Amino acid sequence: MATVQTLIREEVLALSAYQVPDARGLVKLDAMENPYPLPAALAEELGHLLARAPVNRYPDADAKALKAAIRRALPVPGDCDILLGNGSDEIIQLLALAVAKPGAVLASVEPTFVMFRMIATFTGLRHVACSLRSDFTLDVEAVLALLERERPALLFLATPNNPTGNAFARADIERIARAVPGLLVIDEAYYAFGDTSHLDLAGLAPNVLVMRTFSKLGLAGLRLGFLVGPKHWLEQVDKLRLPYNVNVLTQRCATRLLESYDQLAAQAEAIRVERGELERELAEVRGVEVFASEANFLLFRIAGAAAVFDGLVARGVLIKNVSRAHSLLADCLRVTVGTRAENTRFLAALRETVAV
Numbered sequence: 098m099a100t101v102q103t104l105i106r107e108e109v110l111a112l113s114a115y116q117v118p119d120a121r122g123l124v125k126l127d128a129m130e131n132p133y134p135l136p137a138a139l140a141e142e143l144g145h146l147l148a149r150a151p152v153n154r155y156p157d158a159d160a161k162a163l164k165a166a167i168r169r170a171l172p173v174p175g176d177c178d179i180l181l182g183n184g185s186d187e188i189i190q191l192l193a194l195a196v197a198k199p200g201a202v203l204a205s206v207e208p209t210f211v212m213f214r215m216i217a218t219f220t221g222l223r224h225v226a227c228s229l230r231s232d233f234t235l236d237v238e239a240v241l242a243l244l245e246r247e248r249p250a251l252l253f254l255a256t257p258n259n260p261t262g263n264a265f266a267r268a269d270i271e272r273i274a275r276a277v278p279g280l281l282v283i284d285e286a287y288y289a290f291g292d293t294s295h296l297d298l299a300g301l302a303p304n305v306l307v308m309r310t311f312s313k314l315g316l317a318g319l320r321l322g323f324l325v326g327p328k329h330w331l332e333q334v335d336k337l338r339l340p341y342n343v344n345v346l347t348q349r350c351a352t353r354l355l356e357s358y359d360q361l362a363a364q365a366e367a368i369r370v371e372r373g374e375l376e377r378e379l380a381e382v383r384g385v386e387v388f389a390s391e392a393n394f395l396l397f398r399i400a401g402a403a404a405v406f407d408g409l410v411a412r413g414v415l416i417k418n419v420s421r422a423h424s425l426l427a428d429c430l431r432v433t434v435g436t437r438a439e440n441t442r443f444l445a446a447l448r449e450t451v452a453v
């Protein structure tokens with residue numbers, strides 16, 4: 098009889114599951130969610146729309162209406178295709194599966210989004226990474242050396258980056274795009290909170306794909322991400338997509354919400370304003386160093402970060418302790434920008450914690 102130890106792949110046994118802490122009863126500022134609910138009139142309309150959705154039928158496997166709505170709302174280059182995922186996490190997995198030949202490499206820079214490494218492991222790719230500089234900017238020479246040495250099939254760059262919050266320089270990304278031996282995937286999960294878009298690059302460079310998600314725009318519960326790039330790449334990745342990966346409720350909701358994209362963008366703008374306030378106030382707390390952010394969260398350093406994190410939880414506020422994720426993140430915590438009231442509670446809890 099097989100046991101867990103003999104049957105399950107070694108690299109799976111060695112993984113720890115992605116941790117989602119229980120946030121019940123806490124101010125939840127750990128997961129980069131948009132703190133605002135949908136505008137009431139829109140929510141009402143969605144209710145009626147969903148009541149008529151044919152849940153007895155399989156959804157449109159190509160999600161044609163939704164893709165058309167994405168093209169109307171966003172500047173997707175005309176000669177590029179769109180591939181939809183059940184969150185952008187699924188898209189990372191599809192890309193990895195598509196290139197997972199024996200010995201193939203998935204590369205990233207670190208610290209960054211943990212799913213790049215985790216998905217490489219699931220899919221049997223070798224993960225390699227080079228470090229960012231200590232100010233979290235790209236060390237382009239190090240990236241170019243890694244490309245030369247490892248010849249990765251995929252290079253993921255998240256900009257703005259998670260958990261550091263900074264965006265990488267466009268000129269650096271273009272230099273890297275010219276040098277990649279495989280595909281460069283630019284992950285723009287936080288584009289709505291910054292000032293740069295790389296969607297155009299997907300049309301200009303032959304081996305650049307751009308990935309976005311609706312999760313950080315207020316729709317994390319819908320699970321929808323998309324990838325933009327040349328048709329000859331996307332049609333191969335599409336073969337691995339399970340045919341009904343985006344359900345009918347998500348398709349209908351997102352198609353309607355994209356018609357009101359300005360309302361989602363207005364919430365993102367409100368979050369940017371709150372980020373500015375939070376950054377100023379956070380910087381004034383004793384012992385805190387805040388890093389500049391173009392995302393909907395702030396990374397900050399404080400001595401004894403793990404104890405500070407626990408002190409916040411004890412006072413009803415959940416953020417993220419990233420201090421053990423990478424040596425550049427020693428004593429760093431990450432807080433998602435919430436509503437003014439949530440940010441005020443966080444700041445009060447932090448001031449109390451450091452005063453103890």
Ligand SMILES: *Cc1c(COP(=O)(O)O)cnc(C)c1O
Nearest residue numbers: 184185186210255259286310312
């Ligand atoms: C949150 C996040 C994603 C994943 O978003 P989904 O919810 O799966 O669409 C992808 N990349 C980065 C960098 C993120 O922070």
